[in-house]
Amino acid sequence: MDINSTLIAVFLFPGLLFLCAYATTLEFVDRHVYARLQNRQGPPWYQPIADFLKLMGKEVIIPAGADKTMYKLLPLVSFAAVATAFLCVPVFGPAVKAFNGDLIVVLYLLTIPTACFYLAGWYSTSIYATIGSVRALTQLFSYEVPLFMALLAPAMLAGSWSITEISAYYTANPLYVLFNLPALVVALLAVQGKLERVPFDLPEAETELAGGTFVEYSGRYYAMFRMTVDCELVVLSALIAAIFVPLSFDIWWMEVLCFFISTLLIVFVLTFIRATMPRVRIDQMVRFCWIYLTPLAMAQIILNLFLRGVVG
């Protein structure tokens, strides 16, 4: 790949620009479906763009006790981590940067934003932000293990750590996907925790914590954090689509259609969970993740190891 096409792939398509555009679209879809499930009209299609522009133009207030460098740096670091992870995920065919082990790299890059949220809450020295950030970290230790195991179990059956190769393996053997259904359920529930959405939106918990880790953030730095969360939704839905939806076509427009339909379907399921469930307590969340999700993912791994021995 020469330097020009690499730059286009990284910054325009399917890199940064496409990621941000699709992130705003998915946020609109999420909010619109949520509104329709509550039997109301919902926001207009340009709402996420208007929110972003408004926040970009607002005054930035940095609290007197906060660390100024960290306060400004953390939104950028978390956004950069998510944008980098997107380059390793297959969009319309193979990923921009596919190599053996990119599944592990994507999963670890997606952990960086959560760590940044924690630090953002900690460095803004507000009591609400501190409680929110400690909850974010507690939640991280609960959902991260089942999420990793649920995404690694299909990789074990496919016998590869590369997302593109896993996708190719399941395209060749579509029926093997049915074995991974428990892992899909675990992954979808754990993703709700990762994206801090109901029923696991404890770090934000609007009605309790006045905004959670981002209490002290305003203006363009808050806009950056919001964009990070939206992009995380894109990356995670694309990742789940690549691993669990075994469809790949030679015709380019079929490929494009398949990508949009599968990611939108995953976002719809996530929104449905968000709209129909109440928020749980932090101890209930930790217990649920460790008592139900982790053993289920563990059973999936054992099953897949066994199947790997049978089908070779």
Place this chain on the structure above:
Amino acid sequence: MGRGLIRRAIDWGTRKSPWIIHFNAGSCNGCDIEVVDALTPRYDLERFGMLQQGTPRHADVLVCTGAVTLQTRDRLIQIYEQMPEPRFVVAVGTCACSGGIFDGCYGVVGGIDAVIPVSAYVPGCAARPEAIIDGVVKLLTALKKQQKEGPIVVKAEGDEIVKAETLSGEVVYEKDKEEVSQ
């Protein structure tokens, strides 16, 4: 006019995404219930891009109810100062507009505008959710006009407003005359 593309885009965003925070400055709770009512799916404020925020740092519009008491006076000023610019205040209910029946009480400072500048008044006891939505939409319409024509210059003699005009010279209000335009 003469605003750049970025300025116009940000102005558009400000009009289309007013996030609100609700503050009770000493209300009897009647207006608060109506404000919360206006946020329910039945009235669907998200159509206008309005979201309720928990923290003043994220909010653009401070929705205040009730007459300001001596106890809440400092808190109200503190919350107002925590909000980043541009920020707007909507006074909901008769007590918030003027002090209402509590005006002149020993513990009451007055309406919201006795403490912080108010952009829109929604009278009513209690103000209906429809009136609150109407008030906020009127605020956004006035904001659009202001963004296009610049701020209104007010000349005053003592406490009395003599003349108000836009930067382009259009007279909005003049003493001893009928109101020129809304």
